[in-house]
Amino acid sequence: MADLDTFRRETRAWLEANCPPEMRQPMTSEEDTFWGGRNAKFSSEPQRIWFERMRDKGWTVPHWPREYGGGGLDGEEAKIVRQEMAAIGARAPITSFGISMLGPALLKYGTDEQKREHLPKITAGLIRWCQGYSEPNAGSDLASLQTRAESNGDDYIINGQKIWTSYANYADWIFCLVRTDPTAKKHDGISFILFDMTSKGVTTKPILLISGRSPFCETFFDNVRVPKANVLGTVNRGWDVAKYLLQHERAMISGMGERGGSRPLGQVAADSVGSDGQGRLDDALLRAEIATFDVDEAALAAAAERMVDLAKAGQGHPAFSSAMKYYGTELNKRRHELLMSSGGIDALEWESERSHEGARPRAWLRTKANSIEGGTSEVMLGIVAKRILDLPGA
Amino acid sequence: MPLLLTEEQSMLRDSARGLISDHAPVAHLRKLRDTRDATGFSRELWATFAEMGFAGLLVPEEHGGSGLGAVEAGVVMEEIGRTLMPSPFFATAVLSVSALTRAGSAAQKSEVLPKIASGALLAALALDEGAKHRPLHTALQAVRSGNGFKLSGAKAMVVDGHVADLLIVAARSAGAPGERDGLTLFLVDPKAKGVAIERTIMVDAHNAARVTLDNVEVTADHVLGDVDGGAGVLSGVLDLGRGAVASEMVGLSEEVFGRTVAYLKERKQFGKAIGEFQALQHRAAHLYIEIEITRAAVLKALQTLDADPAGATAAVAVAKARAGATATRAVQEGVQMHGGMGMTDQFDIGFFMKRARLCEELLGDANFHAAQLAQMRGY
Ligand SMILES: Cc1cc2nc3c(=O)[nH]c(=O)nc-3n(C[C@H](O)[C@H](O)[C@H](O)COP(=O)(O)OP(=O)(O)OC[C@H]3O[C@@H](n4cnc5c(N)ncnc54)[C@H](O)[C@@H]3O)c2cc1C
Numbered sequence: 024m025a026d027l028d029t030f031r032r033e034t035r036a037w038l039e040a041n042c043p044p045e046m047r048q049p050m051t052s053e054e055d056t057f058w059g060g061r062n063a064k065f066s067s068e069p070q071r072i073w074f075e076r077m078r079d080k081g082w083t084v085p086h087w088p089r090e091y092g093g094g095g096l097d098g099e100e101a102k103i104v105r106q107e108m109a110a111i112g113a114r115a116p117i118t119s120f121g122i123s124m125l126g127p128a129l130l131k132y133g134t135d136e137q138k139r140e141h142l143p144k145i146t147a148g149l150i151r152w153c154q155g156y157s158e159p160n161a162g163s164d165l166a167s168l169q170t171r172a173e174s175n176g177d178d179y180i181i182n183g184q185k186i187w188t189s190y191a192n193y194a195d196w197i198f199c200l201v202r203t204d205p206t207a208k209k210h211d212g213i214s215f216i217l218f219d220m221t222s223k224g225v226t227t228k229p230i231l232l233i234s235g236r237s238p239f240c241e242t243f244f245d246n247v248r249v250p251k252a253n254v255l256g257t258v259n260r261g262w263d264v265a266k267y268l269l270q271h272e273r274a275m276i277s278g279m280g281e282r283g284g285s286r287p288l289g290q291v292a293a294d295s296v297g298s299d300g301q302g303r304l305d306d307a308l309l310r311a312e313i314a315t316f317d318v319d320e321a322a323l324a325a326a327a328e329r330m331v332d333l334a335k336a337g338q339g340h341p342a343f344s345s346a347m348k349y350y351g352t353e354l355n356k357r358r359h360e361l362l363m364s365s366g367g368i369d370a371l372e373w374e375s376e377r378s379h380e381g382a383r384p385r386a387w388l389r390t391k392a393n394s395i396e397g398g399t400s401e402v403m404l405g406i407v408a409k410r411i412l413d414l415p416g417a
Numbered sequence: 418m419p420l421l422l423t424e425e426q427s428m429l430r431d432s433a434r435g436l437i438s439d440h441a442p443v444a445h446l447r448k449l450r451d452t453r454d455a456t457g458f459s460r461e462l463w464a465t466f467a468e469m470g471f472a473g474l475l476v477p478e479e480h481g482g483s484g485l486g487a488v489e490a491g492v493v494m495e496e497i498g499r500t501l502m503p504s505p506f507f508a509t510a511v512l513s514v515s516a517l518t519r520a521g522s523a524a525q526k527s528e529v530l531p532k533i534a535s536g537a538l539l540a541a542l543a544l545d546e547g548a549k550h551r552p553l554h555t556a557l558q559a560v561r562s563g564n565g566f567k568l569s570g571a572k573a574m575v576v577d578g579h580v581a582d583l584l585i586v587a588a589r590s591a592g593a594p595g596e597r598d599g600l601t602l603f604l605v606d607p608k609a610k611g612v613a614i615e616r617t618i619m620v621d622a623h624n625a626a627r628v629t630l631d632n633v634e635v636t637a638d639h640v641l642g643d644v645d646g647g648a649g650v651l652s653g654v655l656d657l658g659r660g661a662v663a664s665e666m667v668g669l670s671e672e673v674f675g676r677t678v679a680y681l682k683e684r685k686q687f688g689k690a691i692g693e694f695q696a697l698q699h700r701a702a703h704l705y706i707e708i709e710i711t712r713a714a715v716l717k718a719l720q721t722l723d724a725d726p727a728g729a730t731a732a733v734a735v736a737k738a739r740a741g742a743t744a745t746r747a748v749q750e751g752v753q754m755h756g757g758m759g760m761t762d763q764f765d766i767g768f769f770m771k772r773a774r775l776c777e778e779l780l781g782d783a784n785f786h787a788a789q790l791a792q793m794r795g796y
């Protein structure tokens with residue numbers, strides 16, 4: 024305990040000294056997120072400094088082993104770093120599918136060579152990854168995917184189409200689900216494979232979202248040649264890897280609404296709605312809704328903390344991240360509905376510097392995808408019913 | 418600190434669960450209700466509780482107790498919630514012990530606490546006067562008289578009021594109802610002249626009473642804590658109590674849920690288990706998630722009560738508000754998914770619904786606590 028207290032003090036002091044003030048402000052636009060990659064661009068000097076300091080300390084991923092560029096921290100220490108970052112509202116130094124999705128799968132299923140090849144480039148933000156799971160006819164029913172990988176000597180030849188591939192047009196590499204045995208039952212003929220997006224035969228076509236932004240693509244594979252050594256895990260057992268990765272993806276998405284040190288929603292609402300003589304929000308029903316939201320949000324934060332602690336103690340249920348994904352995304356949607364309702368007309372401006380180019384309505388629309396991406400809310404409830412509650416026929 | 422029970426706390430849970438499920442399943446409550454039992458709980462079981470150290474769980478060791486904290490109290494309350502066991506644990510071992518340890522003089526503590534720990538004395542907190550929990554609206558008058566006070570007024574909902582050997586009465590010694598200053602706590606002998614106690618039979622068949630004081634004389638020795646400074650003591654006592662009731666509601670919710678899921682697997686209609694219908698599966702899954710999230714929020718509040726009692730109010734408000742909303746959902750879904758069976762008295766599920774409603778009112782409902790949180794957050 025004494026050691027942890029010391030660690031907390033040191034962490035607090037280090038963050039105080041190294042996190043630029045600008046990186047403690049809530050993010051207001053997409054530029055505020057740093058994604059890394061071959062073509063990475065920093066949108067500001069503080070963003071660069073913050074990323075590089077965290078990278079050099081191993082804290083882009085505090086709990087990964089040091090040999091891969093992580094911080095080598097244990098669970099309690101990593102929790103302290105998270106708490107202390109949240110306490111000052113520090114932004115994540117990098118947002119990366121490599122960290123939140125592929126990394127855990129590499130650590131569990133990767134060969135030593137694969138780990139040495141990919142993990143250090145993830146922690147250092149050198150390679151940006153995208154996720155090739157969904158296809159036009161394989162959404163919720165992901166295992167019905169049809170992208171083929173045919174054996175050709177030491178390589179596979181990949182043909183097919185993915186869709187909704189987030190940031191495929193910016194990504195350097197893809198982790199991709201392909202069918203390697205078309206004769207097996209649908210879950211049994213899938214492999215999990217990694218390849219470079221600059222490979223010959225890969226093309227992407229951006230799709231415009233209702234938020235007016237284009238964060239994802241259709242991704243086409245036309246005779247793409249990939250070495251067999253790039254399969255992660257066992258050939259035809261890719262579904263295991265895919266599911267394991269989804270657990271991490273869902274845990275990550277469930278936390279997307281977390282806001283660190285930003286102002287209470289009720290105070291943000293008061294900016295537009297006003298307050299009465301006693302300092303109460305001047306809209307009793309909105310106040311009640313926000314208060315109920317605050318209760319649920321605080322409870323979710325406790326549940327997120329407990330989920331990590333349970334997992335550490337070996338008492339977690341592997342499907343619990345689906346429960347959290349469901350609740351966290353529905354809550355985040357509620358939060359943005361309340362922000363829109365609080366902002367009134369001010370929250371509807373779509374273009375202008377004043378509105379940060381419509382940051383609020385665009386963010387609101389973006390959250391509607393939270394309960395779709397990474398598995399829909401209905402699918403999450405189905406997983407809980409089947410895997411945790413053991414209900415028949417689920 | 419991990420948001421989990423420690424090994425010792427898990428052992429405490431196991432022993433409480435063993436005792437309670439063996440000796441006080443829901444049938445125990447049913448029998449007390451149906452026989453219109455005058456005491457409303459089993460004194461024999463309370464003696465066993467005391468032997469096992471539960472009565473003195475929160476009593477400091479120097480006064481014959483175990484000196485444990487909010488998490489441990491919550492662990493026992495959760496087990497009580499699973500079988501709806503009527504027990505003096507909440508009023509005596511949690512609320513009263515908390516008030517006495519916080520505010521009691523050395524003499525008051527050494528007089529009362531050992532008796533509570535041994536199971537020999539029951540106590541009750543007489544606070545709420547109206548239909549809703551509004552501690553600062555306390556109006557029961559304390560008028561100075563000689564070196565003491567005369568108390569007059571009425572308390573509407575005193576848990577265990579008719580079996581208590583000692584009443585802890587919140588009174589207004591100064592200021593107007595609604596104000597924070599001017600509340601004083603008194604130790605009152607329920608047999609004193611001017612005290613009238615009417616047991617009230619409530620929907621949940623647990624103990625409650627209306628207590629009326631008519632010029633009841635108390636000396637300065639009966640003041641608990643500082644004159645006019647009772648609100649500070651009360652807020653600590655109530656926060657602990659709220660954490661405890663929230664724990665009871667977690668136990669209750671989980672038990673209703675377990676019974677409901679079992680029923681979904683067993684009951685057949687349209688040629689299959691009703692648990693195969695997705696309309697019910699999704700509602701069951703949603704309820705499960707609500708309960709798990711509430712469980713985390715409640716444990717967070719209990720741990721905060723132990724680590725930083727003065728800073729626990731927000732976490733407690735979250736816990737009690739969540740527990741109320743979750744239990745309300747759990748019992749409603751429970752009855753609904755049991756179909757006609759859920760409506761019968763013969764089936765236990767209705768007992769849970771009734772108790773959940775009462776727990777929701779105890780020490781502030783979900784609206785009360787959400788509003789507290791809003792105020793703390795400045796909107
Ligand atoms: C912003 C965004 C980013 C994304 N990024 C990626 C990415 O990077 N990589 C990637 O591979 N994919 C990505 N996706 C795709 C995402 O995983 C799929 O959209 C999702 O799995 C749902 O599939 P679908 O869109 O085909 O919907 P469908 O499966 O067609 O679902 C339509 C509706 O039917 C419901 N439904 C389906 N099956 C059932 C059932 N059994 N019971 C009850 N209801 C059911 C769904 O819940 C939904 O409401 C992204 C999606 C979005 C919106």
Ligand SMILES: Cc1cc2nc3c(=O)[nH]c(=O)nc-3n(C[C@H](O)[C@H](O)[C@H](O)COP(=O)(O)OP(=O)(O)OC[C@H]3O[C@@H](n4cnc5c(N)ncnc54)[C@H](O)[C@@H]3O)c2cc1C
Nearest residue numbers: 684685686687691694695696697753754755756757758760
């Ligand atoms: C107060 C009261 C008075 C009544 N009076 C009469 C009367 O006078 N005469 C008479 O004949 N009957 C009467 N009934 C019976 C009533 O009609 C039945 O209780 C009702 O039809 C439900 O049947 P069940 O109780 O067997 O529940 P079940 O059919 O077992 O249902 C249990 C649960 O499963 C759900 N469920 C069942 N099938 C599906 C499905 N396919 N999809 C999704 N969910 C499903 C139900 O909605 C319910 O939540 C009365 C019931 C009550 C409570």
